[in-house]
Amino acid sequence: ISLILITVALFFGFECRLTLVTHLPFGFFIPIVCGLLxxxxxxxxxxxxxxxxxxIPRASPEENAYLERCLQDENTHEYRPPPRTLDIxxxxxxxxxxYCFTCKIFRPPRASHxxxxxxxxxxxxxxLRLNHTNRCPGHVLYILICFFSIWSVVGLSGFHSYLVGRSLTTNEDIKGTWSKKRNRDNQNPFDQGGLW
Incomplete structure (x- = not known):
């Protein structure tokens, strides 16, 4: 929040006000659009x-006791650990x-601990490049903040756009859960058929 507020304050304090006094066509729209953004x-x-x-709520003591009763060996009545997976x-x-041993539940699809x-x-x-020779103190700071943040923002936006288009979670993409390389018949059941 601090980086955003400082950058916006510097932009409005030095650069953006210049658009109002120069002969830039429709320059008054720049502060409005920047403010809305x-x-x-x-x-x-x-x-x-x-x-x-x-x-996701953890299992209540009653739910946990019920699961343990269900998982007792019928012959010896000894407790056996819950199975690690449940097929649906x-x-x-x-x-x-x-199965999450901490929360004592079978995690729903796409959930993780x-x-x-x-x-x-x-x-x-x-x-925006303005034709003026004045250099304001914010230029160097703008350049540094933009240089270091633009790559992370563009990279993250591109990666998440890819995930949205493929109907994947980050965890599923990293693990290759629905990857055709693992199994040719693999199909993502959450895919809705395209980006739109």
Missing amino acids: FLFNMGCLLRTAWSDPGI TINGAPIKLK CSMCDNCVGESSSI
Whole structure:
């Protein structure tokens, strides 16, 4: 938030106000568009930061006791550890649900255990050149911030656009869950048939 606010303040304080005093056609639109983009970016950032990541409730003591009773060996009545996977079918494709020994549940499809919060979690710049010779103090800072952040933003945006287009989660892409290289008959049951 600090990087965004500092950069936007410098831009509006030095560069953007120059568009209002130069003879740039429709230059007054630049501050309006930049202000709207700033509000949109901050809204998306804050909504992402403050929204629930999709924490899946852990098994209650009663649910855990029931599962343990179901998993007792019928002959010896001794407890045996739960199976590591449970096979189900979604849209005609077989899916393996993994058992989480911490949360005591079979994780739903596309969920994983987060080591940070210790819970199972479900799915989860234009450049304007003005013809002026004045150099403002913000130029060097603009260039440095843009240079180092543009590559990460473009890379991350491109990667997530690819994931959206393929209907994949980051975890599925890294593990190659639906990769045709693993199995030619592999089919992503969550794929809706294209980007749109």
